Amino acid sequence: xxxxxxxxxxxxxxxxxxxxxxxxxxxxxxxxxxxxxxxxxxxxxxxxxxxxxxxxxxxxxxxxxx
Numbered sequence: 881x882x883x884x885x886x887x888x889x890x891x892x893x894x895x896x897x898x899x900x901x902x903x904x905x906x907x908x909x910x911x912x913x914x915x916x917x918x919x920x921x922x923x924x925x926x927x928x929x930x931x932x933x934x935x936x937x938x939x940x941x942x943x944x945x946x
Contacts, residue, residue: 882915882916882917882918882919882920883920884925884928884944885915885916885920885924885925885928886912886915887944888925888944889904889912889916891932891940891943891944892904892932892935892936892940895938895943896935896936903935904931904935907935908931929941929944
């Protein structure tokens with residue numbers, strides 16, 4: 881189900897490592913497994929993107945399009 885949410889988690893881990901993934905889970909309040917099982921709702925996607933942008937220090941849209 882949560883294909884976009886799972887992809888955002890993957891991007892965070894690829895570009896920030898495990899510490900970034902752990903921080904991302906803390907900020908979003910959702911562990912990776914739960915995010916993968918959720919529906920990709922626009923408001924949740926935007927929340928995830930904002931958190932990822934902040935943690936990685938860049939706009940992750942460039943990685944989502946790949």
